[in-house]
Amino acid sequence: MKVKVISRSTDEFTRERSQDLQRVFHNFDPNLRTQEKAVEYQRALNAAKLDKIFARPFIGAMDGHIDAVSCMAKNPNYLKGIFSGSMDGDIRLWDIANRRTVCRFPGHQGAVRGLTASTDGSTLVSCGTDCTVRLWNVPVATIMESGNSSDCSSEPRAVYMGENAYWAVDHQWSGDLFATAGAQVDIWNHNRSQPVNSFKWGTDSVISVRFNPGEPNLLATSARYACIYKVKVDSYAPREVWETEIIDFLEPFALKEECDRSIMLYDLRVSSPARKLIMRTKTNSISWNPMEPMNFTAANEDCNCYSYDARKFDEAKCVHKDHVSAVMDIDFSPTGREFVTGSYDRTVRIFQYNGGHSREIYHTKRMQRVFCVKFSCDASYVISGSDDTNLRLWKAKASEQLGIVLPREQRRHEYNEALKKRYKHLPEVKRIVRHRHLPKPIYKAGVLRRVMIEAERRKDHRRKAHSAPGSIVTEPMRKRRIIKEVE
Numbered sequence: 001m002k003v004k005v006i007s008r009s010t011d012e013f014t015r016e017r018s019q020d021l022q023r024v025f026h027n028f029d030p031n032l033r034t035q036e037k038a039v040e041y042q043r044a045l046n047a048a049k050l051d052k053i054f055a056r057p058f059i060g061a062m063d064g065h066i067d068a069v070s071c072m073a074k075n076p077n078y079l080k081g082i083f084s085g086s087m088d089g090d091i092r093l094w095d096i097a098n099r100r101t102v103c104r105f106p107g108h109q110g111a112v113r114g115l116t117a118s119t120d121g122s123t124l125v126s127c128g129t130d131c132t133v134r135l136w137n138v139p140v141a142t143i144m145e146s147g148n149s150s151d152c153s154s155e156p157r158a159v160y161m162g163e164n165a166y167w168a169v170d171h172q173w174s175g176d177l178f179a180t181a182g183a184q185v186d187i188w189n190h191n192r193s194q195p196v197n198s199f200k201w202g203t204d205s206v207i208s209v210r211f212n213p214g215e216p217n218l219l220a221t222s223a224r225y226a227c228i229y230k231v232k233v234d235s236y237a238p239r240e241v242w243e244t245e246i247i248d249f250l251e252p253f254a255l256k257e258e259c260d261r262s263i264m265l266y267d268l269r270v271s272s273p274a275r276k277l278i279m280r281t282k283t284n285s286i287s288w289n290p291m292e293p294m295n296f297t298a299a300n301e302d303c304n305c306y307s308y309d310a311r312k313f314d315e316a317k318c319v320h321k322d323h324v325s326a327v328m329d330i331d332f333s334p335t336g337r338e339f340v341t342g343s344y345d346r347t348v349r350i351f352q353y354n355g356g357h358s359r360e361i362y363h364t365k366r367m368q369r370v371f372c373v374k375f376s377c378d379a380s381y382v383i384s385g386s387d388d389t390n391l392r393l394w395k396a397k398a399s400e401q402l403g404i405v406l407p408r409e410q411r412r413h414e415y416n417e418a419l420k421k422r423y424k425h426l427p428e429v430k431r432i433v434r435h436r437h438l439p440k441p442i443y444k445a446g447v448l449r450r451v452m453i454e455a456e457r458r459k460d461h462r463r464k465a466h467s468a469p470g471s472i473v474t475e476p477m478r479k480r481r482i483i484k485e486v487e
Contacts, residue, residue: 013025020408040419040422040423041423041426041429043416043419044416044419044420044422044423044426044429045423045428045429045432047416047417047419047420048420048429048432048433049432050399050416051398051399051420051433052399052432052435053399054399054401055398055399056395056398056399057360057362057394057395057398058362058364058392058393058394059381059393059394059395060099060392060393061099061390061391061392061393062094062099062100062101062390062391062392062393063389063390064092064101064389065084065086065088065090065092065389065390065391066086066088066090066389067086067087067088067090067389068086068087068371068386068387068388068389069084069085069086069371069372069385069386069387069389069390069391070085070086070087070111070112070113070371070372070385071084071085071112071113071114071115071371071372071385072084072085072115072372072373072374072383072385072391073115073116073117073124073374074117074374074376074377075093075117075121075138076117076119076120076121076377077117077120077121077122077138078121079376079377079378080095080096080097081093081094081095081096081102082094082096082374082376082383082391083115083117083124084115084372084385084391085108085112085113085114085115085126085128086111086112086389087111087112088111089106089107089108089109089110089111089112089128089130090104090106090108090112091104091105091106091107091108091112091115091124091126091136092104092105093105093138093139094391096376096381096383096393099393102139103139103154104154105124105126105134105136105154105156106154107134107154107155107156107159108126108128108130108132108134109128109130109132110128110129110130110165111128111129112126112127112128113127113128113129113165113166113167113168114126114127114128114166114167114168114169114170114180114181115169116169116170116171116178117138117171118171118176118178118190119171119172119173119174119175121138122137122138123135123136123137123138123157123190124136124137124138125169125171125178126169127166127167127168127169127180128165128166129165129166130165131161131162131163131164131165131166132159132160132161132162132166133159133160133162133166133169133180133188134156134158134159134160135156135157135158135159135160135190136156136157137157158190158193160188160193160194162180162182162186163183164182164183165182166180166181166182167181167182167205167206167207167208168180168181168206168207168208168209169181169209170209170210170211170219171211172211172216173211173212173213173216174216175216176189176190176191177189177196177216177268178190179209179211179219180209181206181207181208181209181221182205182206183200183205183206184198184199184200184206185198185199185200185206185209185219185221185266186198187199187268197268197271199266199272199273201262201264201273201276202223202262202276204223204224204261204262205223205224206221206222206223206264207222207223207224207282207284208221208222208283208284208285208286209221209286210286210287210288210296211288212288212293212310213288213290213293214293214294215293217267217268217269218265218266218267218268218310219265219266219268220263220264220265220266220286220288220296220310221263221264221266221286222261222262222263222264222282222283222284222285222286222298223261223262223263223264223282224261224282261278261279261280261281261282261283261301262276262277262278262279263276263277263279263283263286263298263308264276264277265310274487275310275313275485275486275487276485276486276487277308277313277482277485277486278482278483278484278485278486279300279481279482279483280302280481280482280483281300281301281302281481282300282301283298283299283300283301284299284300284301284326284327284328284329285298285299285327285328285329285330286298286299286330287299287330287331287332287339288332289332289336289353290332290334290336291335291336291337292336294309294310294311295307295308295309295310295317295353296308296310297320297330297332297339297353298330299327299328299329299330299341300326300327300481301326301327302326302481303321303323303324303325303326303327303343303449304319304320304321304323304327304481305319305320305327305330305339305341305351306318306319306320306478306481307319307320307353307354313482313485314479314482314485315476315478315479315482316478316479316481316482317354317478318354318355318356318478319356319477319478320341320351320355320356320357320358321356321357322349322351322357322358322361322446323341323343323345323347323349324343324345324442324445324446324449325343325344325345325445326343326344327341327342327343327344328342328343328344328369328370328371328372329341329342329370329371329372329373330342330373331373331374331375332353332375333375333379333396334375334377334378334379335379336353337352337353338350338351338352338353338359338375338379338396339351339353339375340373340374340375340382341358341373342370342371342372342373342384342385342386343369343370344369344370345369345442345445346363346367346368346369346370346386346439346442347361347362347363347370347442348361348362348363348370348373348382348384348394349361349362350362350382350396360398360436361436361438362382362384362394362398363438363439363442364392366388366390367384367386367388367390367392368386368387368388369386369387370384370385370386370387371385371386371387372384372385373385375396376396379396380395380396380400381393381394381395381396382394382395382396401413420433460472460474
């Protein structure tokens with residue numbers, strides 16, 4: 001004869017502390033709780049509202065520069081450290097936790113345009129418009145923790161002179177090489193004063209360079225056209241008139257190959273560039289996905305970001321929209337699931353890697369045009385540098401609780417997230433989760449931009465309807481901004 005006995009361990013229902021609630025075992029039979037769906041929906045609604053109530057993304061500002069912050073770099077060897085460079089040539093190392101300057105690196109006579117740290121975090125490489133590349137020794141973590149900035153060396157370890165201004169620099173993820181971008185792409189070694197290799201394709205000025213995280217010898221660059229034309233206009237005409245004449249004059253030249261706005265791939269193992277993608281507007285910055293090294297996202301001048309597969313350049317994998325002005329910088333999260341962008345419209349946005357629209361937007365009254373953004377090495381925070389000389393620290397999740405989270409609180413947060421994910425398609429939950437308060441200028445610019453896009457779509461539809469069948473082919477947005485691919 002079989003006898004079924006209820007057996008329970010004391011660890012399953014014993015409270016950890018006397019203040020904790022007594023654990024209750026539930027019977028999950030749906031016939032016993034006929035209102036379970038309605039109760040869960042109400043909980044999901046409350047969870048979405050609580051997220052809005054506790055959304056406080058801004059943590060603090062780091063003030064110290066006297067000119068616009070033009071570039072930033074993370075220290076891979078120290079979680080709390082970040083480097084920043086400004087337009088007046090000042091370079092600083094910041095302690096994010098205490099929001100203070102730990103070390104300064106003076107020496108550049110012009111704007112600092114690029115910063116990067118070596119793989120081990122011991123060397124900082126900077127470049128700027130003064131045609132120099134400088135290597136600096138980074139203070140160890142013990143000096144940073146002590147807060148004694150006098151122990152920090154302010155003299156560069158090496159200074160390399162160039163013929164033209166440098167606009168960007170990036171270090172290999174694993175190796176001793178780093179690349180600078182300017183009139184051409186130069187490959188440098190820490191121990192050599194001259195470039196070990198140089199690449200040049202076309203007449204463009206290279207403004208961004210990024211090494212691939214998975215393949216150390218592969219790098220991507222973006223360029224802008226460097227053509228200068230002389231236009232004769234009436235100097236007594238109103239400003240709007242001669243600006244229109246210049247734009248009308250330059251428009252035909254903007255589509256020529258010698259004045260392209262290209263994204264190029266280089267392989268250091270061969271002596272020539274690999275591939276080139278010519279777009280209608282220039283790309284300001286590039287960021288590789290660290291978890292999917294074959295994919296990268298480009299921040300473009302036309303207010304959008306475009307995700308590409310490096311093996312297939314004929315179309316973009318995804319178009320990320322929402323900005324109303326040029327996207328200046330982009331950086332992927334270490335998880336590879338999200339990336340952050342900074343724009344000329346004075347906002348910071350966070351996108352899903354495969355999402356067409358941003359999931360979060362950050363802005364303040366005093367923040368001006370954002371020139372650089374970075375995800376922290378633990379993907380918990382976002383740092384932005386803007387034209388108003390400040391670095392700002394934001395939470396990657398606006399309503400995330402800071403400090404120590406108890407296991408019971410963590411389980412509650414996970415339960416709320418699961419509820420919102422389950423009921424996100426319902427109208428009321430969807431409306432609350434998607435709503436973001438925008439400043440009036442950005443809101444109006446977004447409305448105007450949508451009206452212009454809709455008018456262009458309606459015009460193309462009417463042109464196609466009144467033309468011969470098959471004479472006009474409508475290109476998808478993923479292909480529309482691409483002129484051609486060159487190999």
